[in-house]
Amino acid sequence: MKKVYKVAGFDFAIIMPDDERAWGTMQNYEPFVTEDTGNYIFTAELVDAMPDTTGKQLVVASNMRADMPRAEMYDWDGKWLFEFAPTMEAPVRVIMLTDKEFTYMKFRVLGGWRFSSDIVMKMMFACATTHRNTLMMHASVTMHKGKGYLFLGVSGTGKSTHSQLWINNIEGCELLNDDHPALKVEDNGEVRVYGTPWSGKTSCYRNIDVPVGAIVDLHQAKKNEIRRLSLPEAYAVIFVSFAGLRFLKEQADGYHTTNAKVVGSVPCYRLDCLPDADAAWLCHNTVTQ
Amino acid sequence: MKTRKGYTLRSLGKEFILVADGFEAVDFSRMISLNETAAFLWKEVEDKDFDADMLTTLLTDNYDIDRETAQNDVTAMLKSWAEAGIIED
Known part of the structure; x- marks a missing residue:
């Protein structure tokens, strides 16, 4: 069975057996x-075996923090092979093999369905859209x-908390996405933000999009202060918050x-x-002007 | 001296940044912003052997600036480039 999804205007297909409980x-x-419509940026197919990848060459291993997902990326026969685990100590839960253009991916789930399907689809979506504005x-x-x-x-700064402070204190606020939204520059130059199926711990999977009003980089501090960033600073904060593979040429x-x-x-x-209401008001009053 | 390999000069309109390619690019402290003049000099000497005199001459040849001012500008710029780790001996 094949299902097709549209996120940020891009279609992708997931193929799994009809009776697969994972659906x-x-x-x-x-x-x-x-x-x-038969036109996908990528196709993801569930498989129950992976080719023998003995001798695969490690390209990068990533684990920023012990409680964050671990990823290993290998170069195997002209393809990228990824292994993901939910934490540093946890066993590998999902293996995915994709062409280097990120158009066709096969994935094998060893455990933890929700974690596994989300992390491989997020990776494919991020990498297949980077060159699509x-x-x-x-x-x-x-x-x-x-x-x-x-x-x-960075994780733990209070991004979700700040959203909640806007929603609880400022009339007419709604959450669009709490973890992995897609930022898109449209053909007419307008920058819009799209909801996605990936929203972290918050169930907020909204298929809507709006123009971007502002981007705010949060830092924990002892008092509330806000300032406009220069172009290079803005570029840098977007650079570090990009969820794709920054290091691939x-x-x-x-x-x-x-x-x-975007920064332009x-x-x-x-x-x-x-983490207080004053922070939300200061931010709101500055960035919505 | 030489520019360190593995950096790409990127334009943000009138401002420029040098972004480290490859795996180390994850580190945001390795992104350096350059003004238009510094970006011009970087492009001229990228992947070549160069010294302060060459940069000074590039400045006096291309900008309305006297040699002494250019020398001072180049000295200050090279100091910041060395601190940023984007050049090597």
Whole structure:
């Protein structure tokens, strides 16, 4: 059985057996189901065996923190092979093998369905859209008066908390996505933010998009302060919050082009803040002007 | 001296940044911003052997600037480039 999904205007297909129980765990994809026009940026196919990849060459191992997912990436016979685990100590839960253009991926799940399907689809989506004017970001997004405000920051900074502070204190705010929204520069130059099936711990899988009002890089501090970022600073904060593979040369040009267009038209700020209502108001009053 | 390999100069309109290619690019401290003049000099000497005199001459040949001012600018710039780790001996 094949299902087709549209995220940020891009269609992708997932192929799994009809009776695969996994379909039932993928409720977060349901709002994005679309008509099958046969035109996909990538196809993902569930398999129950992987080719023998003995002698594969490690390209990069990534684990930023003990409680964050671990990824290993190998170069195998002209393809990328990824192994993912939910934490540093956990066993590998999913293996995926993709061509280097990220158009066709096979994945084998060893355990933990929800983690496994999300991490491989996120990776494929991020890498297949980087050269299509789109950046999958690590951010929480709140909407206010028809615009989206992206809150960035390293894990644990309080991105979700800041979104909640807007929602609880400022009338007319709604959450768009709490973890991995897609930032897209449209053909007419407008920068929009799209909901995706990937929203972290918060169930917020909204198939909607709005123009971006501002991007705010959050830092924990003892008092609330906000300032506008220069172009290079804005570029840098978007660079670190990009959820794709920054280090792949094949991705770098597309990545740069989109980032440069974003910082050229969207105001970016740095907010040093406490987790309080004053921080939300200071931020709101500055960035919605 | 030489420019360190593995950096790509990227334009943000009138401002420029040097971004480290490859795996180390994850480190955001390895991104250096350059103004238009510094970016011009970087492009001229990238992957070549160069010294302060060459940069000074490039400045006086291409900009309306006297040699002494150019020398001072180049000295300051090379110091910041060395601190940023984007050049090597």
